Amino acid sequence: MPLFKKGGLRNKAAADGFNRxxxxxxxxxxxxxxxxxxxxxxxxxPIGTAFHALPSETAWLVxxxxxxxxxxxxxAGKLIDMFGPRLMFLAATSIVGLSGILAIFAPNxxxxxxxxxLLGFGTCAGYPAAMYLIRSEADRTGHKSPAGVLTVLxxxxxxxxxxxxxxxxxxxxxxxxxxxxxxxxPLSIACILLGYYRFPKTEKMGGRERAETIDLAxxxxxxxxxxxxxxxxxxxxxxTLYFIGLAIVFGLLFVYREKRAEQPFINVTVLGGNVPLxxxxxxxxxxxxxxxxxxxxFTQWLEEGRGLSPSxxxxxxxxxxxxxxxxxSTTGKNPALRAKLTVGGFLAVATSVLLLAVRGSSPIIxxxxxxxxxxxxxxxxxxxxxxxxxxxxxxxxxxxxxxxxRTSAYxxxxxxxxxxxxxxxxxxxxxxxHHLALLCVAVAALHLGITLFDRSTVRLGMTSNx
Numbered sequence: 001m002p003l004f005k006k007g008g009l010r011n012k013a014a015a016d017g018f019n020r021x022x023x024x025x026x027x028x029x030x031x032x033x034x035x036x037x038x039x040x041x042x043x044x045x046p047i048g049t050a051f052h053a054l055p056s057e058t059a060w061l062v063x064x065x066x067x068x069x070x071x072x073x074x075x076a077g078k079l080i081d082m083f084g085p086r087l088m089f090l091a092a093t094s095i096v097g098l099s100g101i102l103a104i105f106a107p108n109x110x111x112x113x114x115x116x117x118l119l120g121f122g123t124c125a126g127y128p129a130a131m132y133l134i135r136s137e138a139d140r141t142g143h144k145s146p147a148g149v150l151t152v153l154x155x156x157x158x159x160x161x162x163x164x165x166x167x168x169x170x171x172x173x174x175x176x177x178x179x180x181x182x183x184x185x186p187l188s189i190a191c192i193l194l195g196y197y198r199f200p201k202t203e204k205m206g207g208r209e210r211a212e213t214i215d216l217a218x219x220x221x222x223x224x225x226x227x228x229x230x231x232x233x234x235x236x237x238x239x240t241l242y243f244i245g246l247a248i249v250f251g252l253l254f255v256y257r258e259k260r261a262e263q264p265f266i267n268v269t270v271l272g273g274n275v276p277l278x279x280x281x282x283x284x285x286x287x288x289x290x291x292x293x294x295x296x297x298f299t300q301w302l303e304e305g306r307g308l309s310p311s312x313x314x315x316x317x318x319x320x321x322x323x324x325x326x327x328x329s330t331t332g333k334n335p336a337l338r339a340k341l342t343v344g345g346f347l348a349v350a351t352s353v354l355l356l357a358v359r360g361s362s363p364i365i366x367x368x369x370x371x372x373x374x375x376x377x378x379x380x381x382x383x384x385x386x387x388x389x390x391x392x393x394x395x396x397x398x399x400x401x402x403x404x405x406r407t408s409a410y411x412x413x414x415x416x417x418x419x420x421x422x423x424x425x426x427x428x429x430x431x432x433x434h435h436l437a438l439l440c441v442a443v444a445a446l447h448l449g450i451t452l453f454d455r456s457t458v459r460l461g462m463t464s465n466x
Contacts, residue, residue: 018137018149025194026133027156029089029126032096032187033069036119037292037413038321039168040065041299042310043180045428046172051109055300055428059421060234062296063414064113067230068120070410071223074266077128077403079214085129086199090192095122097188103181112181119184124403126191129199131402135395150387151328169314218265221254226411233418266404276456277392277401280385281408283341286447287381288412289419290348290440294374297420297436298355300428302367305360319368323375328383337384338457344380345448347373352440360430388457 040061048058079088099122103115134149171179225247232243258264271278295317302313331340351374358367385405393401423435451457 018141021198022133022137022200023149023152025089025191025198026126026130026153028187028191028194029093030130030153031156032093032126032184032191033065033123035187036065036123036184037062038295038317039171039180039183041295041317042168042314043172043177044296044300045303046177046310047109047112050177053109054426055424056421057109059296059417060109060113061116062292062417062420063230063234064116065120065123066410066413066417067226068117069124070226070407070414071219072121072124073128073403073406073410074222075219075403076124077132077401078265080125080128080132080403081398082214084200085125085132086195086201088125089129089195089199092122092125093188093191093195095119096191097185098122100181100184100188104178115181122188127406128403131390131398133199134390135398139395150390151383153386166311166314166318169309169311172310215258215261215263215265218254218257218261221250221257222265225250225254230414230418233415234421236418236422274392276454277389279450279454279456280388280392281404282450283381283447284385284405284408285412285415286443286450287344287348287377287385288409289415289443290352290412290447291374291378292413292416293419293436293440293443294351294355296416297424297428297433298371300420300424301358301430301433304428305430305433306362306367307360316364316367316371320371320375320378323372324379324382325375327376327379331380331383337388338451340380340384341388341451341457342448344377344384345444345451348377348381348444349441349448351377352437352444355437355440356434358430358433392456 044055044058044061047053047061048055076088076092095118099115099119102118103112106112106115130153134153137149168180171183228243228247228250232240232247255268258266258268299313299317302308302316303310308316351370354370354373358370389401389405390398419436419439423439424432426432
């Protein structure tokens, strides 16, 4: 019976094919974050109304989750590389259910923010666990480029994003904003059952030997760096400028620590020498900034600036995710990764420019057209960056590397949330959404420039088997 080199995974699947029993828990674990991201976009206005909070305050519901996931993803990825995916997956998805229960009893907005932090940590293990298993199965079967499975993973995330806004709008109108959090309880139970019965067990090593390889100091410096930067971004002002100073100090301490750690949390020396991988992380951050600025800002504007109900706003967003799903499904196995990145970059610029045309009286057909167009770069860029990372990351670091890919996207989401809080400070007005659109134009142009500059993607994926 074959034994995987990393993690000691034993698999009873046939030697010539991917173990299909792994697909259901892999997909379910990875969709918890996107379903919560899409549903909360519809829930922000009702929550703000319930707690008398402005968009600049409800933006913390978005940032809190992404701050937790940005910190937790590489931590979970590192632990998965060390211990295998099963233990971390079960522990993390248990936290998801707990966060849903705590949120529905929230007496105020900040209680909910704390529940979203807990939820963020709970969603951290799904994606690194899936990437770890895909790499392990590729090593076992000899199919080094499992494009089909990678496509299934990406498409499943976009499929749930299709359902999320519409489902969220219906749930909120029927049972209130609490339903947007309660949905995590059945998701958690399903993940626990599937993970327990289907994820392969790992060969145990001495607990003390394992514990010595966990770089707690590096993790803490990394966390403090992100927290300090976010505290400034959520309230940019001269009196909060000291948070940037703290972020720089903690960032330098993090680099200093990681360069000298025997088993670093993030090997900054190796990472710094892998420029193509750094550019992939940069593209992921920028594309997420565009996507989440649109998702949260445009959704709030639809409800407040355009006067639509939560369910109607959810229906308006449906074509964006539907288009992204179709694009990912039809182009998933195409090896031309650079072409996907380039076309996606051009369309991201074009869509951001079109957002400047919206008005409070804009016809629905125009809004639907903009939404549909935004779905194309979303479908192209998410899948392309994921597949590029698969080729660029070292096999023994696939869990941590994929965790950092998600971290870069979550940092982009936090930047988007901060931009929403800044430009929609006085409400989701048309002027505010235009300012947000200008930011998206600049970010999309930078993304396109990086893509054209990065020549490492020219032949990437073209010669590998599928």
